[in-house]
Amino acid sequence: MKAIKILERVLVSIPIMFGVAIIVFLFMRLTPGDPVDIMMGRGGAVSAGEIEKLRSEFNLDKPLHVQLWLFLTDAVKGDLGYSYVQKTPVTDLIRERLPATIELALTALLFALIISFPIGILSAVWQNSLLDRFSMAGAFMGISMPGFWMGIILILVFAVKLHWLPVQGRIDFDAQLAAGTGFFVLDSLLSGNRAALISSLKHLVLPGFTLGAGIAAILARVLRSSMLETLRSDYVVLARSKGSPEWNVVLKHALRNALIPTVTVIGLQVGVLLGGNMIIETVFSWPGLGRMVVAAIFQRDFPLVQGSVMVYAITFVLANLIVDILYTYLNPKIAL
Amino acid sequence: MENKQPLLEIRDLSVVYPSKRGEVRAIDSIFLNVEKGGRLGLVGESGCGKSTVLHAISRLISRPGKVTCGEILFKRKNLLKLSSREMRNVRGKEISMIFQDPQTTLNPVFHVGEQIRESLRLHNIIPGTHLPWPFDIARKRQEKERVLQAMREVGIPSPMDRYATYPHQFSGGMQQRALIALALVCEPSLLLADEPTTALDVTIQAQILNLMLKINQDHHTAIILVTHDLGVAAEFCDTITVMYAGRIVEQGPVDDVTMNPQHPYTQGLLACRPVISKIDQKVQPIPGNVPDVIDLPPGCAFAPRCPQVKPACLEGPIPIFQTGEKLFNRCLAQVSYERDPLWSWEHIVRQCDE
Ligand SMILES: Nc1ncnc2c1ncn2[C@@H]1O[C@H](COP(=O)(O)OP(=O)(O)O)[C@@H](O)[C@H]1O
Numbered sequence: 153m154k155a156i157k158i159l160e161r162v163l164v165s166i167p168i169m170f171g172v173a174i175i176v177f178l179f180m181r182l183t184p185g186d187p188v189d190i191m192m193g194r195g196g197a198v199s200a201g202e203i204e205k206l207r208s209e210f211n212l213d214k215p216l217h218v219q220l221w222l223f224l225t226d227a228v229k230g231d232l233g234y235s236y237v238q239k240t241p242v243t244d245l246i247r248e249r250l251p252a253t254i255e256l257a258l259t260a261l262l263f264a265l266i267i268s269f270p271i272g273i274l275s276a277v278w279q280n281s282l283l284d285r286f287s288m289a290g291a292f293m294g295i296s297m298p299g300f301w302m303g304i305i306l307i308l309v310f311a312v313k314l315h316w317l318p319v320q321g322r323i324d325f326d327a328q329l330a331a332g333t334g335f336f337v338l339d340s341l342l343s344g345n346r347a348a349l350i351s352s353l354k355h356l357v358l359p360g361f362t363l364g365a366g367i368a369a370i371l372a373r374v375l376r377s378s379m380l381e382t383l384r385s386d387y388v389v390l391a392r393s394k395g396s397p398e399w400n401v402v403l404k405h406a407l408r409n410a411l412i413p414t415v416t417v418i419g420l421q422v423g424v425l426l427g428g429n430m431i432i433e434t435v436f437s438w439p440g441l442g443r444m445v446v447a448a449i450f451q452r453d454f455p456l457v458q459g460s461v462m463v464y465a466i467t468f469v470l471a472n473l474i475v476d477i478l479y480t481y482l483n484p485k486i487a488l
Numbered sequence: 489m490e491n492k493q494p495l496l497e498i499r500d501l502s503v504v505y506p507s508k509r510g511e512v513r514a515i516d517s518i519f520l521n522v523e524k525g526g527r528l529g530l531v532g533e534s535g536c537g538k539s540t541v542l543h544a545i546s547r548l549i550s551r552p553g554k555v556t557c558g559e560i561l562f563k564r565k566n567l568l569k570l571s572s573r574e575m576r577n578v579r580g581k582e583i584s585m586i587f588q589d590p591q592t593t594l595n596p597v598f599h600v601g602e603q604i605r606e607s608l609r610l611h612n613i614i615p616g617t618h619l620p621w622p623f624d625i626a627r628k629r630q631e632k633e634r635v636l637q638a639m640r641e642v643g644i645p646s647p648m649d650r651y652a653t654y655p656h657q658f659s660g661g662m663q664q665r666a667l668i669a670l671a672l673v674c675e676p677s678l679l680l681a682d683e684p685t686t687a688l689d690v691t692i693q694a695q696i697l698n699l700m701l702k703i704n705q706d707h708h709t710a711i712i713l714v715t716h717d718l719g720v721a722a723e724f725c726d727t728i729t730v731m732y733a734g735r736i737v738e739q740g741p742v743d744d745v746t747m748n749p750q751h752p753y754t755q756g757l758l759a760c761r762p763v764i765s766k767i768d769q770k771v772q773p774i775p776g777n778v779p780d781v782i783d784l785p786p787g788c789a790f791a792p793r794c795p796q797v798k799p800a801c802l803e804g805p806i807p808i809f810q811t812g813e814k815l816f817n818r819c820l821a822q823v824s825y826e827r828d829p830l831w832s833w834e835h836i837v838r839q840c841d842e
């Protein structure tokens with residue numbers, strides 16, 4: 153029964169993916185700037201014949217609807233075309249960059265959870281305490297501070313001044329890490345390479361924290377307010393009247409209920425995680441999908457932008473599907 | 489009942505909730521006696537402090553409220569002097585509670601059976617050596633057996649199927665039965681029932697009261713039944729305590745209090761209860777409103793609504809008079825009383841701080 157419902161959700165997301173594809177396609181073509189002009193440079197040393205040849209090679213001479221049709225039919229077959237600039241299949245470029253982005257996003261999520269859960273729970277248990285006031289002020293700052301700004305400050309303090317952590321990149325240049333899954337932490341664990349593991353973990357700290365901080369702030373506030381509500385509920389009084397120790401009352405009876413609204417918010421934050429990563433990857437020169445997309449947009453590399461955005465969209469839909477499944481698991485009153 | 493040993497003795501119990509407008513003296517100088525297997529009714533209008541009495545007994549007064557004075561002797565131990573760990577061993581095992589709204593009282597995200605089993609686990613009811621989770625299968629099976637037995641006893645049909653269902657899949661009456669099973673699974677000697685039937689349909693109310701009566705008789709579990717309905721208390725209890733604005737106004741054996749009420753408030757409560765056998769009888773509600781406990785008059789709190797009020801009632805606090813072996817009444821209507829002009833409620837409270 154549940155499997156059927158999940159399949160239903162997957163099927164519903166297919167038209168959404170088509171919608172995303174069409175919108176991205178149109179937006180790229182509506183933005184001013186012609187890819188071939190940008191590719192050739194503004195010098196104008198190239199002959200008109202060569203330009204025409206390039207245009208027809210990229211199908212840019214065909215009418216818009218034909219271009220769209222070609223893009224969609226190829227995409228369904230798993231072919232996202234060739235990058236105009238790098239002359240490589242888009243799928244290869246994405247496959248190369250995606251692990252870096254996923255590694256960063258998961259680190260950020262981990263940071264967000266590790267920071268927000270203790271703070272959110274304790275602020276509710278000790279409402280109006282010094283800890284509560286202090287951390288809610290911190291959360292307010294975390295929400296209002298732009299990611300790039302926080303990233304630059306952290307680089308200045310922890311990398312440039314204190315030399316505790318690296319300024320940019322995923323791993324030290326001299327780290328000898330054999331190619332593998334592309335997830336550097338996993339690869340160095342699998343090959344037992346201690347130096348590479350430490351190096352890649354160190355590189356993850358600042359960008360991961362920067363990307364996770366805003367989400368941590370939002371989650372801490374949501375968790376605090378839901379915990380305040382569940383801690384006031386009748387079933388918490390019941391738990392106490394059974395002789396439950398207070399940690400069991402808080403962590404089992406109250407938290408388990410407070411997770412229900414919190415998980416919904418985590419789902420919404422996946423979008424922030426994906427969008428934020430373009431900025432953070434640029435600030436920290438993180439060789440991931442986000443930085444590649446930013447570059448591709450400036451170069452009007454239509455296939456690369458389209459392909460990457462499709463990957464973002466799929467990730468977003470998948471993440472929300474997981475959150476929905478988690479939500480029904482947490483809330484027995486809801487069937488998927 | 490047969491053996492009239494005291495189980496619970498409360499003396500001079502007062503609870504205060506500090507608030508922005510001042511101190512709410514939720515209950516003042518409460519005294520109660522419950523014998524083993526006894527059934528005490530705590531009656532009064534909403535806000536008179538009935539729930540506060542129960543919460544004080546199980547030491548669950550919500551912050552910033554606190555017990556300012558008094559003693560709660562349970563099996564000769566003063567509960568107010570126990571450490572929080574010792575008190576946790578009393579809660580659920582020796583003293584259990586059931587609540588007004590079963591729908592919000594069961595935790596919505598856990599199976600009903602598991603919630604009952606948690607009580608057994610918390611108090612280590614199944615004897616023997618125990619392996620830690622996840623090797624506790626044998627213990628779990630024995631606990632589950634006990635839970636099913638309790639569910640059967642409170643009249644939940646096909647408990648096997650009901651064990652692993654969620655609270656929202658139960659009707660209100662079934663939820664309350666499950667909560668009673670939860671309260672009784674560790675075989676406590678005292679059950680605190682806070683308006684257990686108020687949220688239920690009339691027909692279900694009678695079933696739940698009968699169930700509680702059966703448990704009282706089969707297990708000798710003493711019960712304090714809180715209700716705003718003097719009629720329910722009259723049918724169920726052997727002793728009745730009537731409260732008004734946080735204070736006891738009348739206390740005594742059920743027959744004395746219901747057949748021959750002495751306090752005008754108790755008389756009013758009886759008069760406003762319809763009696764089915766007398767169709768044409770007039771129901772007379774007590775005129776006026778429940779007073780605000782934050783701002784009580786210096787004299788009798790019931791004076792603004794009392795048909796027998798006299799000048800002495802307004803001058804200062806009314807002491808409680810013992811009018812029979814176990815009969816108490818806080819009223820000046822039938823007595824002549826020489827007042828000490830310095831004697832005030834504040835005086836009494838100050839005395840208990842010492
Ligand atoms: N948590 C609390 N904070 C402040 N005042 C409270 C609190 N709980 C109860 N009170 C006050 O104490 C008085 C008695 O309440 P309660 O014991 O719930 O009465 P009852 O159960 O008889 O309706 C009421 O006036 C109420 O306003």
Ligand code: SF4
Binds near residue numbers: 752788794796797818
């Ligand atoms: S003391 Fe006076 S006012 Fe109070 S109930 Fe008795 S007669 Fe009425």
Ligand SMILES: [Mg+2]
Binds near residue numbers: 538539540
């Ligand atoms: Mg109440």
